[in-house]
């Protein structure tokens with residue numbers, strides 16, 4: 001079981017490693033899925049303020065109360081979003097990194113109008129064109145960013161990708177950076193516990209790190 005001091009040590013080491021790799025300005029998004037409350041509190045105590053979540057319900061359980069006391073907290077949705085949860089997601093998350101289809105863009109625009117809230121978005125790109133994985137195909141990504149902005153009025157700030165598990169990630173990170181340049185968006189959310197240093201060298205602005213921060217996710221009970 002990962003203790004509080006271990007989470008604090010992990011965070012300090014990650015921040016140092018990011019700085020060494022030239023990524024002192026890179027935002028570390030702590031991926032909190034399936035992590036127990038005491039590890040979240042340990043990360044907060046160690047000064048971590050940006051967290052990623054995969055599920056709307058779990059994010060509500062993790063953050064509804066904690067956030068009331070921490071207005072500077074920044075929550076990112078990094079998992080797929082169903083259109084029927086768009087309004088809940090817009091209420092809860094500052095950034096939705098998993099914008100991956102036209103119908104979702106329309107639902108999010110409607111949710112912003114209904115709530116009066118404006119959020120930031122990343123378009124998820126399926127750089128490996130894997131059939132089972134969410135994301136816009138690379139060849140359509142630039143046009144999709146444009147449509148999300150102009151047709152749906154969403155504030156698209158960047159691109160996000162999860163490279164195929166069984167390939168070297170470097171070419172996927174390089175492709176995402178190139179597409180972000182082409183689309184004229186600043187954020188490149190790429191890199192996880194196993195490959196975040198490669199991602200930083202290839203221009204990541206955000207790395208999403210779960211086990212590297214919190215330790216292994218406990219088995220579901």
Ligand SMILES: *Cc1c(COP(=O)(O)O)cnc(C)c1O
Nearest residue numbers: 031078192193208209210211212
């Ligand atoms: C779980 C998850 C991460 C973090 O993965 P680790 O290997 O635990 O660092 C990053 N991004 C997404 C989209 C995830 O679902």
